[in-house]
Amino acid sequence: MKLVIATRQSPLALWQAEHVRDRLLAQHPQMQVELLKLTTEGDRRLDAPLAAFGGKGLFIKELEQALLDGRADLAVHSMKDVPVTLPEGFALGPILQRADVRDALVMPQAVTLDALPQGARVGTASQRRQAQLAARRPDLSIHPVRGNVGTRLQRLDEGRFEALVLAAAGLDRLGLSARITQRLDPADMLPAVGQGAVGIEYRAGDHQTADWVAPLNHLETATCVRAERALSQALGGDCTLPLAGYAQLDGDQLSMRAFMGMPDGSAHARWQGQGSASAPEALGEAAAQGLRADGATAILERLRAES
Ligand SMILES: NCc1[nH]cc(CCC(=O)O)c1CC(=O)O
Numbered sequence: 653m654k655l656v657i658a659t660r661q662s663p664l665a666l667w668q669a670e671h672v673r674d675r676l677l678a679q680h681p682q683m684q685v686e687l688l689k690l691t692t693e694g695d696r697r698l699d700a701p702l703a704a705f706g707g708k709g710l711f712i713k714e715l716e717q718a719l720l721d722g723r724a725d726l727a728v729h730s731m732k733d734v735p736v737t738l739p740e741g742f743a744l745g746p747i748l749q750r751a752d753v754r755d756a757l758v759m760p761q762a763v764t765l766d767a768l769p770q771g772a773r774v775g776t777a778s779q780r781r782q783a784q785l786a787a788r789r790p791d792l793s794i795h796p797v798r799g800n801v802g803t804r805l806q807r808l809d810e811g812r813f814e815a816l817v818l819a820a821a822g823l824d825r826l827g828l829s830a831r832i833t834q835r836l837d838p839a840d841m842l843p844a845v846g847q848g849a850v851g852i853e854y855r856a857g858d859h860q861t862a863d864w865v866a867p868l869n870h871l872e873t874a875t876c877v878r879a880e881r882a883l884s885q886a887l888g889g890d891c892t893l894p895l896a897g898y899a900q901l902d903g904d905q906l907s908m909r910a911f912m913g914m915p916d917g918s919a920h921a922r923w924q925g926q927g928s929a930s931a932p933e934a935l936g937e938a939a940a941q942g943l944r945a946d947g948a949t950a951i952l953e954r955l956r957a958e959s
Pocket residue numbers: 730731732733801817818819820821822846847848849850
């Protein structure tokens with residue numbers, strides 16, 4: 653029994669692949685699990701704006717090629733970065749238990765978002781984070797920053813901005829929790845669809861691999877992420893949209909909050925509702941409809957006109 657995991661080489665991607673490897677070894681002690689470390693087009697072009705070269709899909713194309721070639725059996729991803737529709741021939745398998753879903757502020761000089769001085773510079777390249785920051789603190793000035801978590805922290809340490817927004821899960825996984833100044837309540841900064849969850853992709857029809865990795869699935873997380881991805885899909889599935897969505901499961905009840913806003917803070921739409929845990933996609937679609945009714949249709953038109 654041998655499984656090969658295709659992974660990017662960023663410290664976060666490696667942590668996640670090693671985590672899946674360790675979980676597989678705990679499940680199947682006789683198994684041999686290897687990592688195939690690849691460099692993706694997205695990694696090679698970390699300085700270009702994401703939308704300019706085709707979006708986040710380019711971070712996983714090389715991993716999928718390795719699956720097709722049979723050089724690897726599975727690929728491990730942050731669910732936040734997995735497009736809602738996979739190319740033909742691939743399937744999304746288990747989704748592991750979600751870690752801290754929240755965004756985090758890293759700020760050497762302030763203690764809370766509200767305590768940041770007027771006009772403070774905040775580093776983020778995410779339209780979603782920008783739209784929500786602008787809705788709450790229109791005075792802040794947004795500075796685009798891309799690259800791995802370490803690169804972004806370095807830019808902060810160089811003094812390019814006063815605060816940085818990153819996913820708490822990424823910082824925690826990298827042992828950088830001590831750098832977090834404030835974990836933002838989802839009411840203040842709603843996370844991205846899939847944030848904090850790690851998922852496994854394999855070749856469609858590879859039942860052997862599917863069977864081996866199936867025990868890693870965390871049903872509650874998978875249900876929530878299904879609802880969140882349905883929201884994204886119903887709004888066009890573009891993962892660079894200023895869209896946030898977070899589902900939570902309580903018994904049979906699935907609840908969800910969604911947000912879409914203009915990155916300049918000039919308009920936003922919100923929705924909140926409940927549905928059945930047995931129909932997560934239906935809740936995600938209801939959330940998309942709710943957002944549209946609250947102004948997201950006009951926001952989507954304005955975004956399209958500006959791009
Ligand atoms: N887009 C990059 C990315 N993809 C997943 C994470 C963090 C881990 C996660 O959300 O699971 C990050 C870094 C960040 O946004 O700070």
